Amino acid sequence: MAKKLITTTAPGVYRFIGVDFNIGALKSAGKRYWMFVALLGIIITLGIVAWGTALANGGSVMAMRDNYPWGLWFTNYMYYVGLSAGGLIVYASVHLFGAEQFKPLSRLAVLQAGVLVMLALLGIITDMERPWRAVYMLLTPNGTSPFVYTGSAANIYMIICFVDLWVLITGFGGKKLAQRMTLIALPFAIYLHTTTAFVLSLNKSRELWNSAVMVPIFLTSATASGIALLLICAYIMQSIGVFKFASSMFRSLATLLATVIIIDLFLLLVEILSVFWPTSAKPGHVVRLEHFFTGEYAWAFIPVLILGIGAFVLLAGRKTRHLPAIQITASAMYVVAIFFKRYSLMAMGFSTNTLGQYSSPYFPSLVEVLIALGLLSVGLMIMTLSAKVLPLQVPEDEHDEEPAALGAGAEPVVEAG
Amino acid sequence: MTKKNDPIPADATAPEGLTLSRRSFIEGLGATAGILAAGSVPAFLSATAGSATASEAAVEGDSLAPIIEEDQAVNYPGKPVKYADPAGDQKWAMVIDVKACIGCRRCVYACVKENNIGRNSGFTYIQVLEMEPGKIDLEKADPHYTEGGDPDKWYLPVQCMQCAKPTCVYGCPVIATWKEPDGIVVIDYDKCIACRNCLVTCPYDARHFNWVEPEVPAAERNPLVPVEEKAGVVEKCTFCIQRTRNGQTTACVEACPVGARKFGDLNDPESEVSILLKTRRVWRLKEETGNEPMIWYVG
Incomplete structure (x- = not known):
């Protein structure tokens, strides 16, 4: 990238800031690919319309009310932030712990982490009635508000992820810089998830949230769901022919997933136990949590336990755990379980308000659902286009020297074509 | 009420309001404590009201002082909110x-x-x-x-x-x-x-x-x-x-x-x-x- 900003290195391949964008690959893409992109485009349009409705009419078009001041957007914030962790932890383990089997995943993991955090942040923006007031977060931040920390952490983390992706693709700075980026990114990933948990746990007004174990639960849930999503993503990418992975990598991922799941379930169990145990049960806590076992929220919380335990059992079976079907099923189960978990977690703070008044379950309104789906489609769209355009496949000789990155752009073309 | 609760400062201004009627009555007693026979007034009243000093006034202020002390401005940007008058020295x-x-x-x-x-x-x-x-x-x-x-x-x-x-x-x-x-x-x-x-x-x-x-x-x-x-x-x-x-x-x-x-x-x-x-x-x-x-x- 000497004089011209955009240069062509091969037919249809445009080089910009050192990255080969393979626009040509889009031309050769099949009909199904474009139908999927068109579908995403429609959903995104619907989402934008829904957001416009929300901006024009205020919060009344949302299902949120004083009893549920945060709704689907907050569930998604926790969820996306959590999902993005796993990707980064896998990627970080490549550089810090020398887990070579995850190496082919590194670019995909970082891209996924960055896109998911972006969705989380867009979720906040679309929830605000006056998005431009977000500038006050920079002008007059309040040091005692956990929002300031989680908001800044998410923004910095997103930037780190995209810079990291750039470093990985261009090979800029070589192995050393990639390693250093990881040293920055990993603590930030943990910091981000800790502060997200703090948004809940640092509220003495909300009994079920106000527990220090919320932080480790967030970290383990995040890691487990992130790994599960990465595993699913890797399978999808492999099946559409973008990637080729060794089966040993999937086995390692599945083992890691099972380990984190069991820690996650354990932490959840001790938390439940300390709410109900006769010598520790406080009336406010018991009344609040009972709704999630026998009350109107059972549908949201019981699946967390069933799907969670089920996923672990599937992955624990020595004879079957190497099967792709089992791994995908278990991963999907846990990704869904974590969504229910985030949803119940949101509801646990709100279903019984601070004056002890129970309100019937919150279900997002159509506008909220459309905004959320629109955002999800934005994420899927970026991933779908990136799968073709960006050199996500890690070349065999990666990290040996800079020139290695040069060939990276060409490979997906061959595979996709 | 107890002794502790009823001391009255000598410099107390003329009280107003419903619940203060008893208090002003007591103060009236205090002002005339020297004239009144000691036996006709409960001992604690004549003792406190008659000889209320500045130090005792401070003691009285002290009983609410920790509460007042604790209630400080938080994150106050220095100027009052636009739609209200500036704060006085009340609590x-x-x-x-x-x-x-x-x-x-x-x-x-x-x-x-x-x-x-x-x-x-x-x-x-x-x-x-x-x-x-x-x-x-x-x-x-x-x-x-x-x-x-x-x-x-x-x-x-x-x-x-x-x-x-x-x-x-x-x-x-x-x-x-x-x-x-x-x-x-x-x-x-x-x-x-x-x-x-x-x-x-x-x-x-x-x-x-x-x-x-x-x-x-x-x-x-x-x-x-x-x-x-x-x-x-x-x-x-x-x-x-x-x-x-x-x-x-x-x-x-x-x-x-x-x-x-x-x-x-x-x-x-x-x-x-x-x-x-x-x-x-x-x-x-x-x-x-x-x-x-x-x-x-x-x-």
């Missing part, structure tokens, strides 16, 4: 007599009118809870009880407590809400980013978000309180900042038919709230959260 507090409260909700209605709360907004600053006898069990309380009240229940009015340690102010990410030097927690409607974290951190469900644009009939509008600015932001009780900073009392105090609400200045030892806090056994709601609310309950 506002309220005492609510739950024994007297009959659950008529007149305070609620007066508050809605005074503070331009949207008639379509679906919330009120004050929530009166119908409580089961025998305990302070919020989970069993009913804020939606039928008008009129039940003689077998008791009633607990809850509103913004103007806490000395306001978790809402601590939780606001952009300092759009703060505690003024006189203790009132205010919201800057032009700055609120609608994150609703204050609703989450408030232990008293005192903050309310305007999910719809508040509608107030033009004829019923209070020109002293903003309306349009409240769309899409959080609002709450301000101890009727537009009245109390101009020497009036709050709308809820004025509306209460049984005089269950007392509002005043803790810095003024002669105010009803100061006297009540010193002479009555008072309690605060959710003391365990440590928010140090500035509304006390008695009875």
Whole structure:
């Protein structure tokens, strides 16, 4: 990238800031690919319309009310932030712990982490009635508000992820810089998830949230769901022919997933136990949590336990755990379980308000659902286009020297074509 | 009452108000203590009232001093909120007599009118809870009880407590809400980013978000309180900042038919709230959260 900003290195391949964008690959893409992109485009349009409705009419078009001041957007914030962790932890383990089997995943993991955090942040923006007031977060931040920390952490983390992706693709700075980026990114990933948990746990007004174990639960849930999503993503990418992975990598991922799941379930169990145990049960806590076992929220919380335990059992079976079907099923189960978990977690703070008044379950309104789906489609769209355009496949000789990155752009073309 | 509770400073100004009648009577006694026969006046009265010194006045101030001391401005940007007069040197507090409260909700209605709360907004600053006898069990309380009240229940009015340690102010990410030097927690409607974290951190469900644009009939509008600015932001009780900073009392105090609400200045030892806090056994709601609310309950 000497004089011209955009240069062509091969037919249809445009080089910009050192990255080969393979626009040509889009031309050769099949009909199904474009139908999927068109579908995403429609959903995104619907989402934008829904957001416009929300901006024009205020919060009344949302299902949120004083009893549920945060709704689907907050569930998604926790969820996306959590999902993005796993990707980064896998990627970080490549550089810090020398887990070579995850190496082919590194670019995909970082891209996924960055896109998911972006969705989380867009979720906040679309929830605000006056998005431009977000500038006050920079002008007059309040040091005692956990929002300031989680908001800044998410923004910095997103930037780190995209810079990291750039470093990985261009090979800029070589192995050393990639390693250093990881040293920055990993603590930030943990910091981000800790502060997200703090948004809940640092509220003495909300009994079920106000527990220090919320932080480790967030970290383990995040890691487990992130790994599960990465595993699913890797399978999808492999099946559409973008990637080729060794089966040993999937086995390692599945083992890691099972380990984190069991820690996650354990932490959840001790938390439940300390709410109900006769010598520790406080009336406010018991009344609040009972709704999630026998009350109107059972549908949201019981699946967390069933799907969670089920996923672990599937992955624990020595004879079957190497099967792709089992791994995908278990991963999907846990990704869904974590969504229910985030949803119940949101509801646990709100279903019984601070004056002890129970309100019937919150279900997002159509506008909220459309905004959320629109955002999800934005994420899927970026991933779908990136799968073709960006050199996500890690070349065999990666990290040996800079020139290695040069060939990276060409490979997906061959595979996709 | 006990000895400790009734000392009277020599320099006390002429008291006013209903509950002070007994007090002024006592002071009259004190002034004439030398003339009156010692035996006809209880010993502690003649001892304290007759020889009240500056040091004893300080001791009296001390009994509320820790509370006043604790109630400092938090995140105060240095200038008062745009729609209110600057804070004076008062320290506002309220005492609510739950024994007297009959659950008529007149305070609620007066508050809605005074503070331009949207008639379509679906919330009120004050929530009166119908409580089961025998305990302070919020989970069993009913804020939606039928008008009129039940003689077998008791009633607990809850509103913004103007806490000395306001978790809402601590939780606001952009300092759009703060505690003024006189203790009132205010919201800057032009700055609120609608994150609703204050609703989450408030232990008293005192903050309310305007999910719809508040509608107030033009004829019923209070020109002293903003309306349009409240769309899409959080609002709450301000101890009727537009009245109390101009020497009036709050709308809820004025509306209460049984005089269950007392509002005043803790810095003024002669105010009803100061006297009540010193002479009555008072309690605060959710003391365990440590928010140090500035509304006390008695009875």
